[in-house]
Amino acid sequence: MDYSSSNLFVQMGEWLSDPVNWSGSRGIPMRVLEHLGYVGLTMLIACAIAIPLGLFVGHTGRGRVLIVSGIGILRALPTLGMVFLFALLFYRGVLPSVWALVLLAVPPVLSGVYAGISSVNRTVVDAARSMGLTERQILFRVEVPNGLQVMIGGVRAGILQVVATATVVAYAKADGLGVFLVEGTQINDNGRLFGGAVIIAVLAIAVDGLMALIQKFAISPGLRAQQPPAGPLKESGRQEAVASAQGGTT
Amino acid sequence: MTSLEQSSGPLPMIRFNGITKTYDGGRPAVDDLSMDIDRGRITVFVGPSGCGKTTSLRMINRMVEPTSGTILLDGQDVALQKAAELRRSMGYVMQSSGLMPHRSVIDNIATVPRLNGVPRAEARARATELLDVVGLASELGRRYPGQLSGGQQQRVGVARALAADPPVLLMDEPFSAVDPVVRAELQEELLRLQRDLAKTIVFVTHDIDEATILGDKVAVFAVGGRLAQFAAPEEILRAPVDDFVAGFVGRDRGFRHLSFQQGDHVTVHPIETIEVDQLADPTVSVRSAWTLLVDADGRPHGWVPQATRGSIATQADAVPGGSLYTRGDTLRRALDAALSSPSGLGVAVDDDGRAIGVVRAAEVFELIERARLDRGRADHNTAV
Numbered sequence: 001m002d003y004s005s006s007n008l009f010v011q012m013g014e015w016l017s018d019p020v021n022w023s024g025s026r027g028i029p030m031r032v033l034e035h036l037g038y039v040g041l042t043m044l045i046a047c048a049i050a051i052p053l054g055l056f057v058g059h060t061g062r063g064r065v066l067i068v069s070g071i072g073i074l075r076a077l078p079t080l081g082m083v084f085l086f087a088l089l090f091y092r093g094v095l096p097s098v099w100a101l102v103l104l105a106v107p108p109v110l111s112g113v114y115a116g117i118s119s120v121n122r123t124v125v126d127a128a129r130s131m132g133l134t135e136r137q138i139l140f141r142v143e144v145p146n147g148l149q150v151m152i153g154g155v156r157a158g159i160l161q162v163v164a165t166a167t168v169v170a171y172a173k174a175d176g177l178g179v180f181l182v183e184g185t186q187i188n189d190n191g192r193l194f195g196g197a198v199i200i201a202v203l204a205i206a207v208d209g210l211m212a213l214i215q216k217f218a219i220s221p222g223l224r225a226q227q228p229p230a231g232p233l234k235e236s237g238r239q240e241a242v243a244s245a246q247g248g249t250t
Numbered sequence: 251m252t253s254l255e256q257s258s259g260p261l262p263m264i265r266f267n268g269i270t271k272t273y274d275g276g277r278p279a280v281d282d283l284s285m286d287i288d289r290g291r292i293t294v295f296v297g298p299s300g301c302g303k304t305t306s307l308r309m310i311n312r313m314v315e316p317t318s319g320t321i322l323l324d325g326q327d328v329a330l331q332k333a334a335e336l337r338r339s340m341g342y343v344m345q346s347s348g349l350m351p352h353r354s355v356i357d358n359i360a361t362v363p364r365l366n367g368v369p370r371a372e373a374r375a376r377a378t379e380l381l382d383v384v385g386l387a388s389e390l391g392r393r394y395p396g397q398l399s400g401g402q403q404q405r406v407g408v409a410r411a412l413a414a415d416p417p418v419l420l421m422d423e424p425f426s427a428v429d430p431v432v433r434a435e436l437q438e439e440l441l442r443l444q445r446d447l448a449k450t451i452v453f454v455t456h457d458i459d460e461a462t463i464l465g466d467k468v469a470v471f472a473v474g475g476r477l478a479q480f481a482a483p484e485e486i487l488r489a490p491v492d493d494f495v496a497g498f499v500g501r502d503r504g505f506r507h508l509s510f511q512q513g514d515h516v517t518v519h520p521i522e523t524i525e526v527d528q529l530a531d532p533t534v535s536v537r538s539a540w541t542l543l544v545d546a547d548g549r550p551h552g553w554v555p556q557a558t559r560g561s562i563a564t565q566a567d568a569v570p571g572g573s574l575y576t577r578g579d580t581l582r583r584a585l586d587a588a589l590s591s592p593s594g595l596g597v598a599v600d601d602d603g604r605a606i607g608v609v610r611a612a613e614v615f616e617l618i619e620r621a622r623l624d625r626g627r628a629d630h631n632t633a634v
């Protein structure tokens with residue numbers, strides 16, 4: 001591609017605004033979809049592994065040490081290194097990349113779910129058990145709704161990392177937003193390279209914003225309204241409610 | 251029809267049969283407990299902190315499994331029943347309301363009926379009625395627990411326990427965390443409710459005053475999980491069986507006066523504290539057997555025992571504290587703070603609610619003794 005300037009930002013702007021780059025199977029929209037497809041697949045697998053595990057450990061407290069050290073080890077793994085390792089060990093194609101991304105996504109999801117469940121007030125859990133909720137009911141009706149904020153936070157962190165890192169797929173197959181980075185480097189097209197990077201960043205922000213929205217609506221208003229209503233409280237509920245119904249005059 | 255019929259019915263509602271509970275490796279928390287709990291009456295377990303009251307109570311609904319012995323509910327061994335079903339057949343109220351913060355007040359109350367398959371609309375309608383029964387306006391039903399005062403939360407806790415109309419209510423220091431004025435009000439209402447409902451209530455308290463007000467029968471527990479005396483409150487006051495009970499009851503005789511005795515002379519001792527923010531940091535260790543948990547403003551939020559420091563990373567893990575003693579308050583409040591505290595140290599706070607130290611039960615007793623001697627003989631003649 002010919003640019004009118006050697007300025008990096010000008011090149012990036014020209015690349016991004018060239019309609020040619022926005023159409024066809026090699027265009028930006030298609031690459032975004034492919035990218036999201038890999039992110040979705042990765043998160044699906046990661047959640048299928050990490051959520052049940054996190055729920056189990058959070059609820060029972062069993063295997064806590066094991067997953068904490070496991071998470072530590074997983075976090076230390078270099079994703080790109082894992083892509084090549086898996087590719088060498090198993091097969092060609094995109095699956096090694098997806099598995100490497102899963103290894104990246106599991107730690108934040110797992111620690112989020114575990115932390116969410118174990119952050120729930122033990123007194124509330126004890127009360128629920130005393131009332132006759134079964135362990136399953138305690139988990140899904142008490143611990144999950146109360147730990148949801150932290151749990152979704154973990155998933156959010158995972159998605160964010162995977163959106164940014166799913167570019168590794170492009171090393172195996174010309175798929176996803178990583179293609180722009182690989183091509184940009186190979187043919188020395190800086191507009192393409194930096195334009196691709198910006199799109200990944202914007203996508204990450206957009207996906208995170210969406211997750212923030214989901215998080216907001218999934219959380220019970222009772223967990224946001226922990227503060228008692230302002231003003232001195234009358235302990236006797238009936239009096240107080242009557243007073244407020246009459247406009248606060250007693 | 252005989253007047254004896256109720257009190258000497260053939261089958262007690264709950265029977266403890268040689269119950270012993272030993273937590274891992276320790277001395278027994280409950281030692282060979284045998285007693286019958288009358289149907290439709292209030293039975294109070296009273297005694298100092300750590301004498302096995304909660305453990306005894308929680309063995310009834312199998313929240314704790316006994317080491318040996320059996321508990322019969324209506325003649326049936328509870329160990330043979332499904333734990334969850336057994337628990338649903340009993341209401342349970344505890345010191346901190348334990349309400350589910352993510353559910354509205356109405357839905358909290360409706361929990362057990364919903365578990366039992368009552369349709370939502372019906373369960374909610376019944377829950378709304380119960381708000382009225384426990385003296386709360388129905389408007390409060392739409393609120394969340396976090397928006398209620400402590401006293402209101404305890405009322406909701408009682409409503410929730412009553413929701414499935416269980417024959418048995420287990421109450422573990424339900425009124426200990428609210429201030430004395432509200433406590434008196436709640437006690438009054440429990441008695442009013444009980445006149446209509448005639449539930450079998452097992453009520454745990456550390457306050458002998460509360461025990462004698464509420465109990466049809468009172469079980470005095472001694473340290474080591476020994477049942478020291480089990481009788482009607484009048485009998486316990488009139489004829490304590492041993493020195494321990496006499497001491498406990500003797501305390502009560504002076505207790506009423508304590509409400510008026512200013513506690514200016516109570517020594518406030520310094521106490522090691524740890525801030526909420528420091529909990530998650532494992533490098534912050536504690537030196538005392540009990541360290542007070544405070545927030546950034548210095549307000550107390552429970553206790554961190556040295557033995558379990560490692561497993562306490564958030565405020566929710568800390569051992570809940572007892573009532574607070576505001577400096578200059580009455581001796582009664584000071585004693586209450588010390589006796590209700592799991593550490594045996596009553597937390598003293600200044601007028602802004604910031605922790606300033608702790609008071610010791612033994613020292614409060616000493617002041618009480620002195621005050622009693624000061625009151626002289628005139629008072630002695632009118633006592634009991």
Ligand SMILES: Nc1ncnc2c1ncn2[C@@H]1O[C@H](COP(=O)(O)OP(=O)(O)O)[C@@H](O)[C@H]1O
Pocket residue numbers: 273274279297298299300301302303304305306
């Ligand atoms: N889950 C537990 N594990 C180990 N020890 C316990 C546990 N619960 C209670 N205890 C011990 O058993 C004794 C009785 O406790 P508890 O029944 O709570 O007494 P109370 O309700 O009269 O204050 C205490 O010494 C306490 O430390």
Ligand SMILES: [Mg+2]
Pocket residue numbers: 300303304305
């Ligand atoms: Mg107790």
